[in-house]
Amino acid sequence: MRKVQATLVLLCLFTPFGSLLKAQQPRPAAGGGAVQPTLNRTADAILALKSTRFSLKREGAPAFLDEKNGITFTTADCIYAAPDRVSCNVKVSLKNGTIVQLTRVWVPEGTFQTNPLTKQWAKVPPDSNFNGAVLFARTGIPEILRTGVQKAQTVGTEKLGTVQALHLKGDVAGEKLNPLIGTSLKDDQLYAVDLWIDEKPANPLQLHVAEGDANGWLIELSGLNEPVTVATPQLPPPAGRQ
DSSP: OHHHHHHHHHHHHHSOHHHHHHHHSOOOOOOHHHHHHHHHHHHHHHHHOSEEEEEEEEESSOEEEETTTTEEEEEEEEEEETTTEEEEEEEEEOTTSOEEEEEEEEETTEEEEEOTTTOOEEEEOTTOSOOGGGGGSTTSHHHIIIIIOEEEEEEEEEEETTEEEEEEEEEEEHHHHHHHHOOOOOTTOEEEEEEEEETTTTEEEEEEEEEETTEEEEEEEESTTOOOOOOOOOOOOOTTOO
């Protein structure tokens, strides 16, 4: 018995104390270098999408859909058809406070929107704040994932619906985010971005951007690669040409 005790004492004396501490500490989250290949795979998965449904939710102060006319929104339910067609049903607040719903479509022929009252289509100026099609373009979310995420790390796995999702996070400069979400973020300031993906196929499931002051954006994707159609709207004939 004394030999056993003596052996244990010697092991404690000659085993580096730092090694014992290291064994007891939890493994830190992976750094940006370890996470970047996963972000690249997700960028590839987005570019490979044939279609998806997605919802866009504004947290905090409403965002402008049309700043010139004082039209704001908080939610939009959308469909995307590759490579550059998006249609969104948007609940908006008019300048007088009236809540209405309209449909906005981004197609190669331009941006179109329904009149909330007459439901007729009209073309919208291209400088409108939010552009749904840009999210999935090569220069949109995929480019941010490839080159724009700083201090990227793995948070862990979480259940999203029926999927065990991999949760990643990092910081992205305002100048990278502004073209996507149409807000006036500070170009040189970093904003927290969280991403949840279905790990094996690397398909995106959810993306969150925190602007601060309780403002932010949540994008949720579903129905990936299900058949959808986003047609170019037919404008009513000009007056006098009925």
